[in-house]
Amino acid sequence: MSLRFAVLTLLDIEPGSGYDLKRRFERSVSYFWSASHQQMYRELHKLHGEGLLDCTEQPQEGRPDKKIYSLTGAGRMALAEWAARPAAAQKIREPFLIQLFAGHHLSSAQLRAELERHLHEHRAMLATYEAQNQRFYRRPQEQQQRLWLAHQPLLLGIETEKTWIRWAEELLEKLDASNH
Amino acid sequence: MSLRFAVLTLLDIEPGSGYDLKRRFERSVSYFWSASHQQMYRELHKLHGEGLLDCTEQPQEGRPDKKIYSLTGAGRMALAEWAARPAAAQKIREPFLIQLFAGHHLSSAQLRAELERHLHEHRAMLATYEAQNQRFYRRPQEQQQRLWLAHQPLLLGIETEKTWIRWAEELLEKLDASNH
DNA sequence: TGTCGCTATGCAAGTAGTTGCATAATCCTC
DNA sequence: GAGGATTATGCAACTACTTGCATAGCGACA
Numbered sequence: 129m130s131l132r133f134a135v136l137t138l139l140d141i142e143p144g145s146g147y148d149l150k151r152r153f154e155r156s157v158s159y160f161w162s163a164s165h166q167q168m169y170r171e172l173h174k175l176h177g178e179g180l181l182d183c184t185e186q187p188q189e190g191r192p193d194k195k196i197y198s199l200t201g202a203g204r205m206a207l208a209e210w211a212a213r214p215a216a217a218q219k220i221r222e223p224f225l226i227q228l229f230a231g232h233h234l235s236s237a238q239l240r241a242e243l244e245r246h247l248h249e250h251r252a253m254l255a256t257y258e259a260q261n262q263r264f265y266r267r268p269q270e271q272q273q274r275l276w277l278a279h280q281p282l283l284l285g286i287e288t289e290k291t292w293i294r295w296a297e298e299l300l301e302k303l304d305a306s307n308h
Numbered sequence: 309m310s311l312r313f314a315v316l317t318l319l320d321i322e323p324g325s326g327y328d329l330k331r332r333f334e335r336s337v338s339y340f341w342s343a344s345h346q347q348m349y350r351e352l353h354k355l356h357g358e359g360l361l362d363c364t365e366q367p368q369e370g371r372p373d374k375k376i377y378s379l380t381g382a383g384r385m386a387l388a389e390w391a392a393r394p395a396a397a398q399k400i401r402e403p404f405l406i407q408l409f410a411g412h413h414l415s416s417a418q419l420r421a422e423l424e425r426h427l428h429e430h431r432a433m434l435a436t437y438e439a440q441n442q443r444f445y446r447r448p449q450e451q452q453q454r455l456w457l458a459h460q461p462l463l464l465g466i467e468t469e470k471t472w473i474r475w476a477e478e479l480l481e482k483l484d485a486s487n488h
Numbered sequence: 489t490g491t492c493g494c495t496a497t498g499c500a501a502g503t504a505g506t507t508g509c510a511t512a513a514t515c516c517t518c
Numbered sequence: 519g520a521g522g523a524t525t526a527t528g529c530a531a532c533t534a535c536t537t538g539c540a541t542a543g544c545g546a547c548a
Contacts, residue, residue: 130403131504137410147526160405167505169528194526211413214422215404217429219535223310224395225340225461230317232457233391239457242394249397276482277412277419281405284475291471295464302456311534327496347535349498374496399505 129216131163135171136199136207139181143198146172156278159257159285172197180206236303243303247296254289257282309390311343315351316379316387319361323378326352336458339437339465352377360386416483423483427476434469437462 134157138149146169153163172195175181180203186194199207224246231239264272264279272279314337318329326349333343352375355361360383366374379387404426411419444452444459452459 129504130401130406133410134406137406140410145526146528157406157409158400160400160402160409162399162401162505164506165526166507166528170505173528207410208413211407211410212418214425215407218402218404219342220338220340221310221342221401222340222398222461224398225464226310226314226317226337227391227395228461229337229340229458230313230320230387230391233388238392245394276486278409280475280479281402281408284405284472287471287475288468291467292464295460295467299460306456309534325496326498344536345496346498346537350534353498 130161131167132171132175133207133210134161134163135168135175136180136203136210139197139199140204140207143196145186145194145196147194149197155260159253160281175203179203236306240300240303243296243300247293247300250289250292250296254286254293257286257289261286310341311347312351312355313387313390314341314343315348315355316360316383316390319377319379320384320387323376325366325374325376327374329377335440339433340461355383359383416486420480420483423476423480427473427480430469430472430476434466434473437466437469441466 134153135149138144138152138157142152144152146165149172150165150168153168157163172181176183176197180200181197182200184196184198186196224242227242234242261282264275264282267275314333315329318324318332318337322332324332326345329352330345330348333348337343352361356363356377360380361377362380364376364378366376404422407422414422441462444455444462447455
C-alpha cells in the first residue's frame with residue numbers, strides 16, 4: 129500500500145513518466161522506501177486502470193515515447209484520504225543483524241571484514257544524504273518553507289546513519305579488545 | 309532468505325516448536341526482523357522438507373502436541389555457509405515517513421496527533437528494549453561473555469529508537485514554532 | 489456458564505516484491 | 519565503428535509476506 133501512495137505523492141508534486149519517477153524516487157523516497165523500476169511501472173498501470181491517474185503519451189525524437197502520468201481528481205482524493213489515516217508501524221528488515229546474531233559461526237577476521245564493508249556503505253549513504261541536505265539549504269527561502277515537512281525524513285535518515293556508524297565503530301573496538 | 313536463517317540460528321541455540329520459536333523470535337529477533345506465525349510454520353515445513361531440520365512429536369497432556377524441531381548436520385552446514393557470505397543491504401520500509409512526505413494534505417493538528425502516536429509507540433519500544441538489556445546484564449558473567457555478539461543488535465535497537473524519539477520531539481517543537 | 493485469552497498448528501487466497509530477461513534508439517568513448 | 523552507458527518501457531515466473539479463517543482443549547475471570 130505504501131508504494132502506491134509514494135507514487136501518488138510524487139506525481140502530486142509534479143507529473144512525470146515511470147522513468148522520471150524512478151529517478152526522483154532514488155533522490156528522495158529511497159531513504160525511507162525501496163522499490164525497483166518494475167514495481168514502479170506495475171503500480172502506474174494499476175493506478176491508471178483504477179482511474180487515479182491520467183496518462184498522456186509524449187512522443188520524443190530518437191528515444192522511446194514517454195508516458196506522462198498525472199493525478200486525476202479521484203487520485204488526489206485517494207491521496208488526501210490515505211494521508212489522514214494512521215500509518216502502519218514499520219517493518220524492520222536488517223539481514224546483517226541476523227547474520228551477527230549467528231556471528232559465532234564466523235572467525236573474528238571475517239566478522240571484522242563484514243562489519244567494515246557495511247560501515248563503508250553506511251558512510252557512503254551518510255555522505256549522499258548530507259550532500260542532499262546541503263542542496264536543500266541552498267534552495268531559495270520560499271522553497272525551503274514550502275518543502276520543510278517533506279525534508280524532515282532526510283534529517284531522520286542522517287541521524288539514523290550516524291547512529292549506525294557509531295554503533296559499528298564501537299563494535300569494532302570491542303572486537304579488537306576481545307582479541308588481545 | 310533471512311527468515312530462514314533467523315529460524316536456523318534460533319534452533320541452533322536451542323531446539324523448539326513453532327510456537328516456542330515464535331515467542332523467542334519476539335523476544336530477540338523481532339527488533340531486526342519481523343515475521344508472523346504463519347511464516348514461521350511455513351518456513352519450518354520447508355526446512356524440514358529440505359532435510360535441514362529434524363522433527364520429533366512430543367505429546368502433551370491437555371494441549372495439542374508439539375513438534376520439536378532441531379538442526380540436522382546439513383542444517384548446521386547451511387547456516388555456517390550462509391553466515392560467511394556477505395549480507396544483502398537492508399531494505400528500508402517506513403510507511404510513516406511516506407505519509408509525512410505527503411504531509412501537506414494534513415492539518416497541523418492531525419500531524420501532531422499522528423506524530424505523538426508514533427512517538428508513544430517508539431517510547432514503548434525503547435522501554436522494552438531497555439528492560440531486555442537490563443535482563444542481559446543480570447545474567448551470569450559466563451553467559452554474558454558467550455552471548456555478547458548476539459547482544460549487539462539490541463544495543464543498536466536502543467540507539468536507533470533514541471534517535472527516532474529525538475527526531476520526533478524536535479519535529480514537534482518545529483510544528484509548534486511554525487504555528488505561533 | 490459464557491467468553492476471553494493462551495497454547496498449538498495449519499490452510500487458502502490474496503498482495504507485494506524480486507529476478508531475469510527483452511527491446512530499441514541515442515550518446516559517448518576508445 | 520564497436521562497445522558500453524543512458525533513456526524508456528515492459529513481460530513472465532518466482533519468492534516472500536499478509537490476511538482471514540479454522541480447530542481445539544485449558545485456565546481464569548465475572
